[in-house]
Amino acid sequence: MTCAVVAQKGGVGKTTTLLGIAGAAWERGLRVLVVDLDPQANATAALDPANTAYTTNDVLADARPGVAADAIVASGWGLGVDVLPSERALEHRAVPEGRDSALRLRLALEGVIDRYDLVLVDCPPSLGELTRNALAAVRLALVVTEPSFFALPGAAAALEAIEVVRGSSNLVLRPAGVLVNRARPQTSEHAFRLAELAAAYPDLLLPVSVPERTAVQQAQGACVPVQAWRSQGAVEAADAYEAVLDVLLARGAEAVTDLAVSATTTFSTGT
Ligand SMILES: Nc1ncnc2c1ncn2[C@@H]1O[C@H](COP(=O)(O)OP(=O)(O)OP(=O)(O)O)[C@@H](O)[C@H]1O
Numbered sequence: 001m002t003c004a005v006v007a008q009k010g011g012v013g014k015t016t017t018l019l020g021i022a023g024a025a026w027e028r029g030l031r032v033l034v035v036d037l038d039p040q041a042n043a044t045a046a047l048d049p050a051n052t053a054y055t056t057n058d059v060l061a062d063a064r065p066g067v068a069a070d071a072i073v074a075s076g077w078g079l080g081v082d083v084l085p086s087e088r089a090l091e092h093r094a095v096p097e098g099r100d101s102a103l104r105l106r107l108a109l110e111g112v113i114d115r116y117d118l119v120l121v122d123c124p125p126s127l128g129e130l131t132r133n134a135l136a137a138v139r140l141a142l143v144v145t146e147p148s149f150f151a152l153p154g155a156a157a158a159l160e161a162i163e164v165v166r167g168s169s170n171l172v173l174r175p176a177g178v179l180v181n182r183a184r185p186q187t188s189e190h191a192f193r194l195a196e197l198a199a200a201y202p203d204l205l206l207p208v209s210v211p212e213r214t215a216v217q218q219a220q221g222a223c224v225p226v227q228a229w230r231s232q233g234a235v236e237a238a239d240a241y242e243a244v245l246d247v248l249l250a251r252g253a254e255a256v257t258d259l260a261v262s263a264t265t266t267f268s269t270g271t
């Protein structure tokens with residue numbers, strides 16, 4: 001299953017969410033690949049690979065089928081979590097370059113994806129060329145937002161970007177949903193924004209939100225999954241990520257079934 005984590009806005013918790021989901025999958029013993037498509041390389045830093053000789057910058061420059069395999073390294077989290085690291089120079093690939101430039105990641109990952117149970121792609125805080133590359137290479141896209149005034153327009157913009165890529169270069173792409181991060185359920189602002197999102201996206205708003213917990217930042221700083229951190233806050237965050245992973249796996253399976261049904265339909269109407 002492949003999933004990109006996207007948002008139009010910076011700092012809403014894309015990378016944190018991706019790491020939380022990767023940690024939940026790691027805890028279940030799944031084989032996970034994290035593809036860092038953000039020149040800030042925050043996911044790479046938190047996953048602490050020993051070696052980052054080749055990065056997504058090199059991979060997108062080359063873009064031969066399957067070439068991503070050469071850049072993948074083991075993360076510092078231990079067995080089961082690999083990373084395709086990023087670096088600042090990836091910034092140079094944030095503008096389109098020739099025909100099919102948004103399909104470079106998909107090509108580079110050809111045959112590589114099958115070696116993992118879960119491939120997660122971290123995106124920069126923009127819906128530009130790098131995010132389009134991510135969306136062209138995956139089946140699911142998870143939209144992350146904070147429960148703020150900007151939540152609704154931000155989610156709308158991200159969902160629109162998903163629809164554009166689905167219509168142009170990736171028919172199998174589906175939104176995995178809208179996830180509220182840094183939830184503070186005891187505040188009235190949170191309740192208001194959550195209700196607003198639920199009214200706009202009754203089917204897409206995830207039934208679980210990720211709470212704001214210091215442990216999430218502490219685990220990041222220590223380069224370990226939050227699932228390995230020992231505190232009440234870490235347990236609460238880990239429970240939320242567990243539930244998010246369940247939603248992703250379920251929606252991923254639904255997407256595959258949809259596809260099989262539509263292929264059968266196309267086939268039978270064509271004969
Ligand atoms: N649930 C949470 N609880 C506590 N802190 C959080 C939570 N989610 C995110 N943060 C913190 O908020 C900051 C921004 O999060 P993060 O880097 O994941 O956002 P981002 O959307 O990936 O940002 P960017 O757009 O720059 O890539 C980080 O310091 C992170 O540790």
Ligand SMILES: [Mg+2]
Nearest residue numbers: 014015038042
């Ligand atoms: Mg980030």
